[in-house]
Amino acid sequence: AQSVSQHNHHVILSEAASLELGCNYSYGGTVNLFWYVQYPGQHLQLLLKYFSGDPLVKGIKGFEAEFIKSKFSFNLRKPSVQWSDTAEYFCAVKKLNTGFQKLVFGTGTRLLVSP
Amino acid sequence: NAGVTQTPKFRILKIGQSMTLQCTQDMNHNYMYWYRQDPGMGLKLIYYSVGAGITDKGEVPNGYNVSRSTTEDFPLRLELAAPSQTSVYFCASSSSGSSNQPQHFGDGTRLSIL
DSSP states (O other): OOOOOOOSSSEEETTTOEEEEEEEOOOOEEEEEEEEOOOTTTEEEEEEEEOOSSEEEEOEEEEEEEEEETTTTTEEEEESOOOGGGGEEEEEEOOOOOOOEEEEOOEEEEEEEEO | OOOOEESEEEEOOOOOOOOOEEEEEEOOOOOEEEEEEEETTTTTEEEEETTTEEEEEOSTTTTEEEEEEESSSSOOEEEEEEEGGGGHHHHHHHHSSSTTTTTTOOOOEEEEEE
């Protein structure tokens, strides 16, 4: 079955620690890749996206993600987290084919950053 | 700067009751979506619409109905509420279905069926 896997369900870090959240997908072919963030009490917001070109993409608030096609991965990174990064992070994949292109979400990773 | 607005934010229903979750967007987006988010699970697509008068099923449509009489509104209807429909429901919209047009999400409706 086509799926998106986020390996870490809960991550706890101290401020200034480095962050890497894993995301793997099981589709073959061309995909578009996204990371969304949901801050407590807020709606999902787009953090960054990859369509083509440079596999290292930079998003808002110092986040970046690297697409490794051979590993079917799109891991999210941030060199130094802040307390305000406490949120739930969702990886999402859109398989490019004919017809309606559904966005498939991973199960999410809850990040808690302690001050 | 409203974006996507969902009402209500919270609701408790009894088994067998019906209700409509409202969603409206003021961005003139053609595409609209309903997702549900269960604990420990990713968002699952219930229904989507590519324009007024056009709707189609997503991954988990059973037990739900939608309509799209206007571009702005995309209500989700539960006819006979069941405990399995306890979830957080998110409405989203995008200007088109292509990937370079991101989906904009509402704040969600937390629904409990008891």
